[in-house]
Amino acid sequence: MFGLIGHLTSLEHAQSVARDLGYPEYADQGLDFWCSAPPQIVDTIKVKSATGQVIEGRYVESCFLPEMLAARRIKAATRKIVNAMAHAQKHGVDITALGGFSSIIFENFNLNQIQQVRNIKLDFRRFTTGNTHTAYIICRQVEQASKKLGIELSRATVAVCGATGDIGSAVCQWLNARTDVQDLLLIARNQERVQQLQEYLGRGKAMALTEALPQADIVVWVASMPKGVEIDAAALKQPCLMVDGGYPKNLATRFSHPGIHVLKGGIVEHALDIDWRIMNIVNMDVPARQLFACFAESMLLEFEKWYTNFSWGRNQITLEKMDQIGQSSVKHGFKPLLTFG
Numbered sequence: 001m002f003g004l005i006g007h008l009t010s011l012e013h014a015q016s017v018a019r020d021l022g023y024p025e026y027a028d029q030g031l032d033f034w035c036s037a038p039p040q041i042v043d044t045i046k047v048k049s050a051t052g053q054v055i056e057g058r059y060v061e062s063c064f065l066p067e068m069l070a071a072r073r074i075k076a077a078t079r080k081i082v083n084a085m086a087h088a089q090k091h092g093v094d095i096t097a098l099g100g101f102s103s104i105i106f107e108n109f110n111l112n113q114i115q116q117v118r119n120i121k122l123d124f125r126r127f128t129t130g131n132t133h134t135a136y137i138i139c140r141q142v143e144q145a146s147k148k149l150g151i152e153l154s155r156a157t158v159a160v161c162g163a164t165g166d167i168g169s170a171v172c173q174w175l176n177a178r179t180d181v182q183d184l185l186l187i188a189r190n191q192e193r194v195q196q197l198q199e200y201l202g203r204g205k206a207m208a209l210t211e212a213l214p215q216a217d218i219v220v221w222v223a224s225m226p227k228g229v230e231i232d233a234a235a236l237k238q239p240c241l242m243v244d245g246g247y248p249k250n251l252a253t254r255f256s257h258p259g260i261h262v263l264k265g266g267i268v269e270h271a272l273d274i275d276w277r278i279m280n281i282v283n284m285d286v287p288a289r290q291l292f293a294c295f296a297e298s299m300l301l302e303f304e305k306w307y308t309n310f311s312w313g314r315n316q317i318t319l320e321k322m323d324q325i326g327q328s329s330v331k332h333g334f335k336p337l338l339t340f341g
């Protein structure tokens, strides 16, 4: 059985979803309540592969909210993640993806040191960040969507916001090795890490976001921002392709300019309908078929019976592993989302 540990993107979002999904006791509660709420399995899922194989899974709501980080409720945030992991394990889930901020909190606060949660000894081999598949899908989106828009990679400047992160550094590796992109702009706050990435790639220019945006033909957004940023459309090139892989989204602005094309990044479309209700909640255009690539990674590991923490730690993603999960993704009927929003 596969699983996803997820969370909602804000307190306001959580309150309205709880009301709609039939959890009225959560609907009018503030951050304190969500800080003490236990994890819950809120969906049972059935997925059929393009090969005909059928698997079953669970969605575990951790009740983490990004406001917990902003309010420095770190202990509550970390408890949400390990409790949700223990909950998934206790319910017999073999491979669970740590969606959105779950894996970021796990890494940033060294949760691998916590092995015992009450009577459950966490088995980390049962969890995956889902980041290898996410990075692979974002790279394919860049390649395929740029072609659709007539942006030639060999003449394009690509800015990666969150370049030193787990997904960002894998995207940079791929763009460097597998495409002929003209220039790479590397955006992140910690300049020591940007320099290390530059040395590893043997190329790329370190740049602040405001300096990079006017130069970029393509922007890949994979920064771990608890809230999206506002962008002035006048500062962008046209045409410009924006692939926003953040959860919550990195981009708070909605553009109405014909030359600015925004793609939901790290999203796949499945060949067959999936029996579930949760994707209605996160604004997918085709909720029965569209889903997060990290979630799809746990499905792929279940289809293949690769019961292992396929994506784990930070900056460990290799091109070989992106190829491996990519081949499995195609085989089971997942495609990168290519419809502009």
Ligand code: NDP
Residues within 6 Å of the ligand: 099, 100, 101, 103, 104, 129, 130, 131, 134, 161, 162, 163, 164, 165, 166, 167, 168, 187, 188, 189, 190, 191, 193, 222, 223, 224, 225, 245, 246, 247, 248, 265, 266, 267, 292, 293, 294, 295, 314
């Ligand atoms: P990491 O924590 O590994 O990396 C985050 C990156 O963002 C780092 O380079 C960090 O560098 C940078 N960053 C953070 N804040 C800012 C900022 N204000 N300005 C510029 N750079 C910033 O995260 P992941 O790679 O694991 O995840 C990245 C994003 O992808 C998250 O939003 C996550 O929720 C989302 N995600 C989406 C998935 C999907 O299926 N679509 C799956 C998994 C994750 P520094 O701190 O130095 O600035």
Ligand code: OCD
Residues within 6 Å of the ligand: 005, 006, 007, 008, 017, 018, 021, 023, 026, 040, 042, 061, 098, 099, 100, 101, 247, 278, 279, 281, 282, 292, 294
């Ligand atoms: C990217 O990294 C993906 C993250 C995936 C998050 C998936 C979110 C699915 C949302 C379903 C939420 C249902 C929550 C109901 C809460 C009610 C109170 C227990």
